[in-house]
Amino acid sequence: MKTNIVSLYDNKRWDQYPTTQSLHALRLGAYIRKYRPGYDVVLSAYEMGQSPETIAKDILSTDPQIVALPGYMWTTAKTRAIAEYIERVRQDTIIVCGGPEPTSFKFLPWSDQTLFVAGQGEEAFLWICDQKEKQASFNGQNLGGCPYPVFSKVFDTTDIRNKQLGGKENKVIYLPEGVPLFSDELTECFVEKPSESFSWYETTRGCIYTCSFCGHNTLPRFATFSDDFVIQELQNMSRTGIDHIFINDPILGGKQERGKRVLRLFNQYAPGIALQSYMRPEFLDDEFVDLIAGGNHKEVLIGIQTLNPDVPQHVRNNNLEKIRKYLPMLSERNVPWRAELITGLPGDTINGLRESIRFVIDELRPAFIYSYHLTAIPETKIDSLVDDYQSPHWLKADPKSRRIIASSTANEESMATMLMYSTAACSLYMRLKQKQDRGALQQPITFAEIDRVVSEVLSLGQTEDMQSFLKQDYGAADRTWKKYGYEP
Secondary structure (H helix, E strand, O other): OOEEEEEEEEEHHHOOOOOOOOOOHHHHHHHHHHHHOOOOEEEEEEEEEOOHHHHHHHHHHHOOEEEEOOOOHHHHHHHHHHHHHHHHHOOOOOOOOOOOOOOOHHHHHHHOOOOOOOOHHHHHHHHHHHHHHHHOOOOOOOOOOOOOOOOOOOOOOOOOOOHOOOOHHHHHHHHOOOOOOHHHHHHHOOOOOOOOEEEEOOOEEEEOOOOOOOHHHHHHOOEEEOOOHHHHHHHHHHHHHHOOOOOOOOOOOOHHHHHHHOOOOOOOOHHOOOEEEEEHHHHHHHHHHHHHHHOOEEEEEEEEEEOOOOOOOOOOOOOHHHHHHHHHHHHHHOOOOEEEEEEEEOOOOOOHHHHHHHHHHHHHHEEEEEEEEEEEEOOOHHHOOEEEEEEOOOEEEEEOOEEEEEEEEHHHHHHHHHHHHHHHHHHHHHHHHHHHHHOOOOOOOOOHHHHHHHHHOOOOOOOHHHHHHHHHHHHHHHHHHHHHHOOO
16 A cells, blocks of 8 residues: 655745645654554655646656645645646545645535545544555545544535544543654655755644634644653654754643653753744743743744733633743843734724734833734634624634634724734834844834834835735835835
């Protein structure tokens, strides 16, 4: 039985995340290698700019019986086009599309034979491979008896969620473990062995919090990899020359004490690897701050999202006491941390957004500030507010991107203003912070001055420069400030 597990990557993000390999593909391949070592696993990777036909032809050159394609919002159109070509020219090869988005896909354009896996996929994908090995004609039309959330256009999907094993119990639940990442067993599966020194990584999936904008809450449970397994992977990463990773855990380690333990493991087994990881203020205490400050962090990303009390608490219930106490401590100890806000939240306004940005700049002083355009991720509570005009916090989304374009407290014009303002203020702060860090800016950076400059520039109207702010393109926004004479 031969399967080709596909990664899609975007070279526009190469300067930030220089790897061709998706974490989901590595995990799937590692799981099959452990439990079915006799199966032939191919790990291939393609840049998103390549044509679907070119990618499909190259996939078929490996003669697979099963092709696994990524099911994410940003890959949907490309994935469907690749699947259509393969199914047109090779009817005996089945397509499996998995990830966080498949239950929200519009199934009509897909073939009856295509299989979808909702959410976590290791065990489900192994089951599919076994069925194909037993029966060459196996496809999306004969899924009877499947114990996992696998479905197709012609298979009854009404009980998919009931098939998601487990719940949010208090006991420890371990994730399915394949061969360790970066092991020799997995390396031999690559079409072309990666030479990159960066990789995505994870130690947990799911989240103990319930922020209503977050896709991690669509998982049925919180679970972790065992410490021994994490140690093996850290040792492999160090051995193979990985020196920079982005940890995809919603919050590093998943729980406070485990987060501390994970950092200790990195300090012990992989001290040379620079980390980017997510953190939540509620996890922080003196010990955690010490571990972060004493470790090898390239960036700590801390979601604040909003400080506007008019935004419903189901979006983000912040602990202001911890924010005020511990985040300035990170700044004082020169930890490169990023404050993350969201533009377009229900109940927010331009004044509420300005106050959130003021608080972050004047009281927290992070190394970086980013504000992201709110996206209505399928199956989240935020998504349920889209077009629900009976709700006091209704939202309107772009039908293609699912980004919010209006709300009960901001019409489309106001939302555009909020997007431009937040991007302009955050990008200008970061440009001035670079100047301050190298000693070329003596006076303190204040929100009042940033607000004055941003308001003045935005008053010029919808010029071409303003598009970088409207699109929340921080690279282009930085170049816009350079054009206006703000050198770092």
